[in-house]
Amino acid sequence: MRNLLSRIAERRCCYTNESFEKARASLRSDQAPIPPARSREQRNFEAAIFDELLKCHHRLTEYTFGLRRVHPLPDSLELEVESEERAQDMLSRFLPACDEAGEEVSGLLGLRVTKYTTRGIELHVAGQQTSLWLTGLPPATWQRAERGVRDSTQAAGWQPLWRRTYTWSRQELAFEARWNTGEWNRQMHAGAWYTSGLLRRIPLFHRVSPAQAVTGYKGLPVLGYDGFGPVRWVFEIDFSDTRHHADRLVDMLTDRTFGLPLAPALHLEESQGSPLPPNILRFDDAERTALLEMRLSTGMYRSYIDQHPEAAGRIRDRVTAVLAKHETNSRYRVPDRIAPS
Structure with a gap:
């Protein structure tokens, strides 16, 4: 059995690029070798992250979309980012902001920075049970990248929305009701x-x-x-x-x-x-x-x-x-x- 579990862990590494030790420690008898997101909210969240990740991939990266490895858990997902430049690209695309009139909103609606730790930065959607960790860089680097996105957002005359309390802003709620309730959104969620x-x-x-x-x-x-x-x-x-x-x-x-x-x-x-x-x-x-x-x-x-x-x-x-x-x-x-x- 120990040999079989080792083979499963090695196979999992081909998909996640984790270390063998981390992959082996993550195996559970009650879940698939690579567990899917447990909840609908987490699945939709990761699908939205995937969409934005592709949209902000404008530079040559060593790894696919600038992600060295991933660590999938039923209730969370960790993405290890290869460089500070790629981190800033991603945060620029992920973090929500609105224009002066409050009619246009960029980024992922409701996205908030939950915490900074030595592990990295955690993001989630306000009011939902969701979790995404961005890791691979020192904590100071993530803070510098987030400050850079904030400064460039404000310099462009837009208002950062990700620094408010853990509720959606009125601009995000209005934008969601106007644009994200139709057939296209249904197709995205279905897949x-x-x-x-x-x-x-x-x-x-x-x-x-x-x-x-x-x-x-x-x-x-x-x-x-x-x-x-x-x-x-x-x-x-x-x-x-x-x-x-x-x-x-x-x-x-x-x-x-x-x-x-x-x-x-x-x-x-x-x-x-x-x-x-x-x-x-x-x-x-x-x-x-x-x-x-x-x-x-x-x-x-x-x-x-x-x-x-x-x-x-x-x-x-x-x-x-x-x-x-x-x-x-x-x-x-x-x-x-x-x-x-």
Whole structure:
């Protein structure tokens, strides 16, 4: 049993990039090896974080979206951020503020800074049982990043809303009622299990995939669904050579024990009357609430990466390490449907 639990912990590390010790200590007999968010509020919160995370990814990062590793718990999620620059990008996008008229609100509505500790900074949505930890940097760095966002917000003539009490401001309540009660919001919440689950496994894209760069965005709807269908999340994955190495990534992402309940969306090709190009892969779930599209390319970001030699060196080292593991660990397998006990 001890050997089986160690294998489960090692497999979990492929998805979270945690240390073996932390992954092993997190296994529980009453939950999946990578636990989903327990509550609807936490799922929706993490889905909103995922959306904003993609929107603020404008710089070259060593790890997927600038997140070195994650630590998923049923009631909380920890994201380890790779740099101060990335921390400021994220806080600039996450923390809510309103314009002088109080009609426009940016950031995540109701988001508040709960605490600073030696671990990092905790965020949550006021009035809800939610928790997100941003870690990986010294406490003083997080405080400096938050002050920088506050200063730039005020310099632009906007009012920071995240420093008030743990209730929503009237501006946030009005903005929520006006913009976040329609069909689009319903679609986002219907697929929150998936975007939350993907965020809880995001290191998979750099832990097992030799990708130089990964970017993401919300795409337009596609034919093949009733109405608008699920939100289409598009990932552009750029590899360093002609071998995409996508098979292992797909196998692990759709693994029955550690992955998400996704399968190739072949019905979309049937409805459109033609197959997709070989570099485009689409996956959805049986209930049609999630749609992932992966666009595979080779060398798309090579010139951009070459303009940032320091980051390029770190990325090349990571890619080389992943390729080496592919060669030496091809025999590594874990039985299906295993669970700690």
